[in-house]
Amino acid sequence: MIGMLIGLGQLSTPYALENGGWASIFLLLVLGLICTYTSHLLGKCLHMSPKSLSYVDIGHHAFGSKGKLLVSTFIYLEIFMALVSYTISLHDNLATVFTGTYIPATGVMSTSQLLTLVAVLVALPSLWIRNLSSISFLSSGGILMSGVIFSCVVFTAAFGGVTPDNNIPMIRARSIPSISGLYVFSYGGHIVFPDLYKSMKDPSKFTKVSIVSFAAVTGLYTSMAFLGAKMFGPGVSSQITLSLPPHLIFTRVALWATVITPMTKYALEFAPFAIQLERILPSWMAPQTKTIVRGTVGSVLLLVILTLALSVPYFEHVLGLTGSLVSTSICVVFPCAFYLKISRGELGRTVLVLNWALIGVGCVLGASGTISSSKLLINSLRRAHHLHSS
Numbered sequence: 001m002i003g004m005l006i007g008l009g010q011l012s013t014p015y016a017l018e019n020g021g022w023a024s025i026f027l028l029l030v031l032g033l034i035c036t037y038t039s040h041l042l043g044k045c046l047h048m049s050p051k052s053l054s055y056v057d058i059g060h061h062a063f064g065s066k067g068k069l070l071v072s073t074f075i076y077l078e079i080f081m082a083l084v085s086y087t088i089s090l091h092d093n094l095a096t097v098f099t100g101t102y103i104p105a106t107g108v109m110s111t112s113q114l115l116t117l118v119a120v121l122v123a124l125p126s127l128w129i130r131n132l133s134s135i136s137f138l139s140s141g142g143i144l145m146s147g148v149i150f151s152c153v154v155f156t157a158a159f160g161g162v163t164p165d166n167n168i169p170m171i172r173a174r175s176i177p178s179i180s181g182l183y184v185f186s187y188g189g190h191i192v193f194p195d196l197y198k199s200m201k202d203p204s205k206f207t208k209v210s211i212v213s214f215a216a217v218t219g220l221y222t223s224m225a226f227l228g229a230k231m232f233g234p235g236v237s238s239q240i241t242l243s244l245p246p247h248l249i250f251t252r253v254a255l256w257a258t259v260i261t262p263m264t265k266y267a268l269e270f271a272p273f274a275i276q277l278e279r280i281l282p283s284w285m286a287p288q289t290k291t292i293v294r295g296t297v298g299s300v301l302l303l304v305i306l307t308l309a310l311s312v313p314y315f316e317h318v319l320g321l322t323g324s325l326v327s328t329s330i331c332v333v334f335p336c337a338f339y340l341k342i343s344r345g346e347l348g349r350t351v352l353v354l355n356w357a358l359i360g361v362g363c364v365l366g367a368s369g370t371i372s373s374s375k376l377l378i379n380s381l382r383r384a385h386h387l388h389s390s
Helices: 008-020 022-048 055-097 111-128 132-159 173-186 193-199 203-235 249-280 287-311 315-342 349-389
Strands: none
Touching (some): 008 055, 008 132, 008 315, 022 055, 022 173, 022 203, 055 193, 055 249, 055 287, 055 315, 132 249, 173 315, 193 203, 249 287
């Protein structure tokens, strides 16, 4: 669960805290509590409907075929947009690692774009892995890299000679909608939680696993947010690794760890889609043929994602839009709605009010964040087009 949760959120929390002001850290903590609670709700839904094997199955059990279609659409959209964000991060950090490098290979692509293409092609075979244990092994590499990145930031703060920048206000209310998407995305992992629940030897401990995992991840995010924002202030990049002093060895290590992280995440992020794809393939199809279909579809999708990531290289806006548009629904709104529907008539007044309130909060954050992030993304694209034209 920690492996699924830790990812791009770790890189973007300092930027989000700087943009929202010091007090916005409470939003990160509150969203962590809410997402822990909704993870618990998913466990309860699975306990009440033993035949449900996945997040989509819970949606189907609660709201029928329409619910299944809606949930599936949001899941695939989140996977797609998350992978675009990972690829943008891969490109940005590779460009920094190889600053000053020029490869005269083609006039169509820049050096950084060519390096990103090579990295994606290296990661491509991981999408053909069918064994979930092997995919989990890859995700453990992602956890290790996250630990390395955090350690490098701590060492930079302690020994890097960076002068702290305290020029951050207590609150920037206008930025709260856009940064809420960054914060929610940091806790996105709910689509895989049913698979984790079903694979546990003792599913009754799922809630304890959720509490420990979310507590660990929230602690990491909060520490990273304060460290990054305190060190670099208004100059902090949307990815903390891009703000680290270039001459330090810690920076090189952190940049390479950030490059490796997306490559370990592709198979894990793609897994829910791959599992669902195999389920809808005809039963008479041989396992080897299913693997070929799964691998081919995944490879084509990843190349489409690469093209989009290189066309829209605005990490913070794409990540914020992903969090607001889809992660808020998947992590907050849907689990509460599932639980209310499946437990209809069995819940007390307090639980009913709490869940309806969370649905309302999720809808407001999602809508306001989507509008704000969309405007920022469109403005960035217009500025880039204007610069290119002139």
